[in-house]
Amino acid sequence: MTVRVLLADDQEMVRTALRLVVERRADLSVVGEAADGEQAVARAVELRPDVVLMDVRMPGVTGVEATRRLTTGWPGPGPAPRVLVLTTFDLDEYVHAALRAGAVGFLLKNSPPDRLADAIRTAAGGQPVLAPSVTRRLIDTVTALPAALLPTAPGRGEGESLDGSGGPDDPGPLSALTERELQVLVLLARGMSNAAIAAALGLTEANVKSRVNRILTRLGLENRVQAAMLAHRAGLVGHA
Incomplete structure (x- = not known):
C-alpha cells in the first residue's frame, strides 16, 4: 500500500527537497503541497493524505495550530x-x-533521507516517531525526577522502581523477557523505529512489531517511551 503524503512548509526549496526524498521510495507518494498552516488544513481535507509533513514555523497559521485543527477538529470524511x-x-x-x-x-529537517522515509511509514501506522536527540532528552528529563513523582505503570505497585524491582533481590520483570526481546528493547530505547530494528537484527518489521507489543504486555507498560525509560534506568542501553 502506498502512503500518501502532504508537504506543508513555507519554503519552496524545502518542499522540493522533501518531495525528492519521498518520491524516490516506491511505497511513498506526495499528493500535494501547502505553504502555510491554513493551506495545510484545507489541502488535507481536500486530498485526504495518510501523513502530513508539517513545518512548525510558518506565516499566519502555524504548524502547531494546523496540527491541532487536523487532530482535534478534523472536518473531513x-x-x-x-x-x-x-x-x-x-x-x-x-x-x-x-x-x-x-x-x-x-x-x-536534517534527518537522513532513509530515516525520514522510515518515519513517514511509522507515522502512517499510527506509531510515535521522535528524533533520537528528542527521545534522549525526554528520557533524561523524566528519569531525573524523584521516584515518587514518576507515574506508576499498570500492574506496578506503590514503592516499586521504574524497572519493576521491589528490592535488590528482585530481578524485576525484565527477567521475563527473552534474549531477543531484550535486544529489541535496547534498540527501541535508542530511538530506532520498527523498520530500523528489523534491519539491525535481521527480522521482519512485522516480527519486530509483534515483539514490541509482547514486551509492553510483559512489562505492564503502555507505550514505547515508557519502555525506553525503563531500559535506560535499568542500565541496558549504557551497557549494550
Missing part, C-alpha cells in the same frame, strides 16, 4: 491524517507544543 512535525529547531518548546497539539511525531 474518514480518519484524520497523521501529522509528523518537521523543524530545523531542536527546541523542547516545539516538541512539547507539537505533541500536545496531537502530532504523532517530531523529526528534524
Whole structure:
C-alpha cells in the first residue's frame, strides 16, 4: 500500500527537497503541497493524505495550530491524517507544543533521507516517531525526577522502581523477557523505529512489531517511551 503524503512548509526549496526524498521510495507518494498552516488544513481535507509533513514555523497559521485543527477538529470524511512535525529547531518548546497539539511525531529537517522515509511509514501506522536527540532528552528529563513523582505503570505497585524491582533481590520483570526481546528493547530505547530494528537484527518489521507489543504486555507498560525509560534506568542501553 502506498502512503500518501502532504508537504506543508513555507519554503519552496524545502518542499522540493522533501518531495525528492519521498518520491524516490516506491511505497511513498506526495499528493500535494501547502505553504502555510491554513493551506495545510484545507489541502488535507481536500486530498485526504495518510501523513502530513508539517513545518512548525510558518506565516499566519502555524504548524502547531494546523496540527491541532487536523487532530482535534478534523472536518473531513474518514480518519484524520497523521501529522509528523518537521523543524530545523531542536527546541523542547516545539516538541512539547507539537505533541500536545496531537502530532504523532517530531523529526528534524536534517534527518537522513532513509530515516525520514522510515518515519513517514511509522507515522502512517499510527506509531510515535521522535528524533533520537528528542527521545534522549525526554528520557533524561523524566528519569531525573524523584521516584515518587514518576507515574506508576499498570500492574506496578506503590514503592516499586521504574524497572519493576521491589528490592535488590528482585530481578524485576525484565527477567521475563527473552534474549531477543531484550535486544529489541535496547534498540527501541535508542530511538530506532520498527523498520530500523528489523534491519539491525535481521527480522521482519512485522516480527519486530509483534515483539514490541509482547514486551509492553510483559512489562505492564503502555507505550514505547515508557519502555525506553525503563531500559535506560535499568542500565541496558549504557551497557549494550
